Amino acid sequence: MAPWAKYLGDDGPPFVWDEERRFLIRAELDAAYFHLYGIERTDVDLVLDSFRAFKNKKPELFEDTKKEIVRVYEAMAEGRPFTHESLTLPPAKGHRHPPGTSPLTSVTLPEAAEAPGGSGQEEGAPQDHP
Numbered sequence: 597m598a599p600w601a602k603y604l605g606d607d608g609p610p611f612v613w614d615e616e617r618r619f620l621i622r623a624e625l626d627a628a629y630f631h632l633y634g635i636e637r638t639d640v641d642l643v644l645d646s647f648r649a650f651k652n653k654k655p656e657l658f659e660d661t662k663k664e665i666v667r668v669y670e671a672m673a674e675g676r677p678f679t680h681e682s683l684t685l686p687p688a689k690g691h692r693h694p695p696g697t698s699p700l701t702s703v704t705l706p707e708a709a710e711a712p713g714g715s716g717q718e719e720g721a722p723q724d725h726p
């Protein structure tokens with residue numbers, strides 16, 4: 597993703613993975629899509645309830661997700677502010693890892709690569725180069 601981010605003009609370190617923040621941003625996107633597709637409020641419940649596997653496997657998360665999407669949907673419909681108060685930094689402006697500390701950019705070499713004469717690949721493993 598780093599080359600894509602750089603292409604878009606962002607050369608900062610990766611964003612910190614924040615599950616709660618991602619949950620809230622996804623709920624805002626879902627609610628916005630319901631509006632963009634012209635889904636009426638009564639049909640929002642019908643659409644959300646059609647995700648039966650999610651509803652059956654993780655009922656608490658499903659209910660939290662549905663509740664947040666509906667909250668945002670209704671606020672958007674009424675022209676009220678809809679962004680959750682915990683999203684003090686807007687999307688794409690979240691916290692970032694200090695340079696060089698992201699677990700996404702650290703590379704750990706296998707023991708074989710560190711041993712003298714080791715190639716870093718298991719015997720018989722496909723190689724990317726001739």
